[in-house]
Amino acid sequence: QAPLGVTPEVVLIIAQSITTKYQTYEEDDPGTEIGNLSEDLKINLSNSSQTSFRFMHEANSCVIQMREMDGLLTVRERIDREALCPLSPRCLISFDVVVFTNEKFQLVHIEIEILDINDNSPQFPSNERYIEVSENTAVGTRLPLDVAADQDVGQNYIQSYQISFNSHFGIDVQRGEDGLKFAELVLLEELDREKEDSYIIQLSATDGGNPAKSGSMNVYINVLDYNDNSPSFEKSLLKVELAEDAPVGFLLLKVHAFDPDDGANGEVVYGFTDDSSTDAKRVFQIDSHSGAVTLKALVDYETKKSYEFKIQARDLGMNSVPSTCKITVEIFDVNDNAPEISIKPITSVSEGVVYITEAAAKDSFVALISTSDRDSGSNGRVTSSLQGHEHFRLHKAYGDTFMIVTTATLDRERIPEYNLTVVAQDLGSPPFKTIKLFSIRVSDENDNPPLFSKSVYEVSVMENNVPGSYISTVIARDWDVGDNGKVTYKLLDRKVAGGVPLSSYVSVHPVSGSLFAMRSFDYEALKQIEAEVIAIDSGTPKLSSTTLIRVEVVDQNDNSPYITYPYLFNNSAEVAVPYNVPAGYPVLRVKARDVDEGANGKLTFKIVEDVLELFSINKDTGDIVLKYGLTFMIGDTAEIKILVTDNGRSPLSITASIHFLVTEMQPSEDQIVFVSQPTDMEYLDLDVSLVFIIILAGGCVLLMMAIMIVGFSYLKNQRNGDSNYNRNKNVFSNNPLLSLPSSYSNMHKHKLLILIWTEMNADIFNCLYSAAEYSDQLSVKDSGKGDSDFNDSDSDISGDGCRKALHLNVHATWAIHYPQPWRLPAGFLKQIPLPGRTLATALT
The missing domain is CATH 2.60.40.60 (Cadherins)
Structure with a gap:
């Protein structure tokens, strides 16, 4: 409420601009209530919890205190009216208050009249x-x-x-x-x-x-004592006018006082009276002899509008009595002042820059523009205009004060700064114009989320990577600035294969967005990782967006093959073989696995050690077959060492020893095959199953025919009583083995070597070479060097092989030389004991 029982005057100027007037006495105690804006403006504080009142930084508001929550105006410190408004009949403290209520800003102009109290006594210049x-x-x-x-x-x-x-x-x-x-x-x-x-x-x-x-x-x-005549002025009161732009030395007037006395008593001199103000003496000067009053200093209508002083005239006689004349000088205005522009922003401001948030609505109050002109009349009347951009306009508040308001919503990302010009021009002749430039910077609001360049990033990384190694980087752009545009990255954790947290596999640097591996990846355990990364800005409220990083784990050859069959113990296995199987019999299929994929998991089989050179292996399937018929005794063993290798860039392998044990078990007829052998490689690398089946079936048929022929011949000889071969050196002449089937007549020509070992203690082998035409289908082994039959290292066409002495007690041994010659390796019979009766058959 207003003091002194005076009802505050509220004047509605325009929408959102109000003038409120109060009165208070000088020298009131600090804290004395002047008025309450919320009550006087009928603002219901209960309807708006965010209502606030604050000054627009007027100079005189330092003696007035305002409560921000309800606009209660009180005396901040004792007010000395005489110091604030010296000799002024009316003393006003005016300032502007910005009221924020119901999400809108309202400008209130406050005028507080300071009432005088009789706290000063009259005083004379001297006692x-x-x-x-x-x-x-x-x-x-x-x-x-x-x-x-x-x-x-x-x-x-x-x-x-x-x-x-x-x-x-x-x-x-x-x-x-x-x-x-x-x-x-x-x-x-x-x-x-x-x-x-x-x-x-x-x-x-x-x-x-x-x-x-x-x-x-x-x-x-x-x-x-009397000098009986004193100077007297023609007029005791003079009033003159002086233009404020009059130059120094300008003659204002000339006074004259008449003294009828003669001599010194009649000689008049002029000067200021003793009570003339110092200000008058500073501005004007009087010629003591002529009485001319001239301008000593420039005058300014806007500073002082009139001067009063007294001129005394005194003669030079004894006991001269002065007379006085009062001079009043009225200063009249000329258009010598340009308009002044004052910009008071609603927010804090640096030199020439006003700030406004981009969240401001249309018709939001931005700044207060005040214009003034120290001149008077039409010289002091000012028109104002705003130039620069259509998003802002001037809206009259009161008097020569205008509000800059927005005409549209603002977007800092489109226009971050506006350069505006305020033009103020008076109505003088000629007119003065003042131009003031200032900028409105749009402060950022967090209205843009970070955006990734892709919704899905696909990257690959080799398995067995080093923990902590770099994988990739994702970048999210935020068009906001400051904290609103400062992006941090975070991994959205979840469970992956086996219930393991995703954060144990990868991590994201919060600043750079770089993705790092937290562990060494294993392609065989996890082939793909999908990591969802969220980019969050630092604004309020925080905005975010997500992207998916799909990490493909690339397989490396990091797993060695392992043999699944036969079952190994101490890296070796024992496999049973029938005692009388023929050449081409599949004794074992080695099965192996490699958990790698592609070429890294494709396996190749190879025999790396076979002292007896009895076996061959299919490099793709791992099938081990006999190169020639097996005539070991039951209980004998043959050992080979196999190598299983993958096809990786740096191949890994495993070796195993296979011990073949000759047993009484009978071979299965469907397992007896002939093995086709090309001349330039160990196996023909064909994947066509039909060709393989035809070859296998043909080999089986031929092998069965050969066995039947040998069996029938053997039985016939037994019946003829020819059982003691060691006593007959010409035994081959009637041997049915030499009678070849007529179906072989059209096949290629090869040498057939038949060696007969008798049971007697003989030193010499009788060697018989006989030419016959045999098919390549009967070939089981060549030298493996890809050379021709003639140059094969196993060939023996000189007949020297027949002259080798052997001290053996055997029943019989026969060897058939097929498309390529074959001979027993050195020390073969020495390395393998042949107790009792042993039938050894070697086919090549």
């Missing part, structure tokens, strides 16, 4: 005043007295002057053109120096306060 009066001074002569000063105004200012009782002097109180009262002594009776040469009069000044205050001084009047 004493000396006046000299000639004894022949005429009755009614007025003697100027010092004017008392009172800092108070209105009724509290000086209302009357009094003097102590004196029969010769009286007092006359008058009011000047400025409305202030002054006193003059009036001579009531003629003076007689010889009777009384001095007088002491007490001059008092009293104000109109309640209670009244007064001040006094002593006036000492000395009566002089």
Whole structure:
């Protein structure tokens, strides 16, 4: 509520602009309530919890305190009206307040009138005043007295002057053109120096306060002997006008005082009276002889509009009595001041820059533009305009004050800054124009989420990587700035294969967005990792977006093959073989696995050690077959070492030893095959199953025919009583083995070597070479070197092989030399014991 029972005056200027007026006394105690804006503006605080009141930084608001929550105005510190508005009949403190309520800003202009109290007493310039009066001074002569000063105004200012009782002097109180009262002594009776040469009069000044205050001084009047004529002015009061642009030295006027006396008593000099103000003496000067008043310093209408001073004229005679003339100089205005522009933003501002949030709605208040012109009349009337961009316009608030408001919503990402121009022009002739440039910077709001360049990133990484190694980088762009555009990255953790947290596999650097491996990947355990990364800005509220990183684990050859069949113990296995199987019999299919994939998991089989050279292996399937018929005794063993290798760039392998044990088990007929052998490689690398089946079936048929022929021949010889082959050196002549089937007649020509070992202790082998034509289908082994039959290392066409001595006790051994010659390796019979009766058959 307003003090003194005065209802605050609320004036609605325009929408969103209100002027409120209050009154308060000077010297009120700090905390004295002046008014409550929320009540006076009828703002219901319960409807808006975010209502706030704050100053627009007016200079005089330092003595006024305002409560932000409800706009309660109180006295911050004691107000001295005389210091704030010296000699002003009306003292106002004005400032602007911004009210934020219901999501809108409202501008309130406050005017607080400071009422005067009678706290100052009238004071004279000095406590004493000396006046000299000639004894022949005429009755009614007025003697100027010092004017008392009172800092108070209105009724509290000086209302009357009094003097102590004196029969010769009286007092006359008058009011000047400025409305202030002054006193003059009036001579009531003629003076007689010889009777009384001095007088002491007490001059008092009293104000109109309640209670009244007064001040006094002593006036000492000395009566002089008469120079009976004093200078007299033509006029005791002169008023002149002076343009404010008058130059220094300008002649304002010339005064003249006449003294009819002769000589020094009639010679007049001019000067300022003692009570003339220092300001008048600074601005004007008087020629003491001519009485010319000229301009000593420049004047300014906007600073001071009028001057008053007194000129006294004194003759040079003895006991000269001066006379005075009051001069009033009125300064008139010329258009010498350009308009001034003041910009008061709603937010904090640096030099020439105003800030506004991009979240501001249309018609939001941005800044307050005030224009002023120190000139008066049309010279001081100002028109204002705003140039620069259509998103802003001027909206009149009050007087020459305008609001800059938005005409549309703002987007910092499109236009971050506006350069505007305020133009103020007065109506003088010629007019003065002022242009002020300033910028409006749109402060960022977090209205843009970070955006990834892709919704899915696909990268690959080799397995067995080093933990902590770099994988890839994702980047999200945020068009906001500052914290709103500062992006951090985070991995959205989840469970992957086996219930293991994703964060144990990969991590994301929160600043760079780089993806790192937390562990060494194993392709065989996890072939693909899908990591979801979220990019979050640092604004309020935080905005985010996600992307998917699909990490493909690339297989490496990091797993060695392992043999699944036969079952190994200490890297070896024992396999049973029938005792009488023929050449081509599949004794074992080695099965192996490699957990790698592709070429890294494709396996190749190879025999790396076969002392007896009895076996061959299919490099793709791992099938091990006999190269020739097996005639070991039951219980004998043959050992080979196989190598299983993958096809990786750096191949890995495993070796195993296979021990073949000859047993009494009978071979399965469907397992007896002939093996086709090309001349330039160990196996023909064909994947066509049909060809392989045909070859295998043909080989089986031929092998069965050969067995039947040998069996029938053997039985026939037994019946003829020819059982002792070691006694007959020409045994081959009638041997049915030499009778080849006629179906072989059209096959290629090859050498057939038949060696007969008799049971007797013989030293010499009889060798018989006979030419026959045999098919390549019967070939089981060549030298493996890819050479021709003729140059094969196993060939023996010289007959020297027949002359080798063997000390053996065997029943019979026969060897058939097929497309390529074959011979037993050195030490073969020495390495393998042949107890009792042993049938050894070698086919090549």
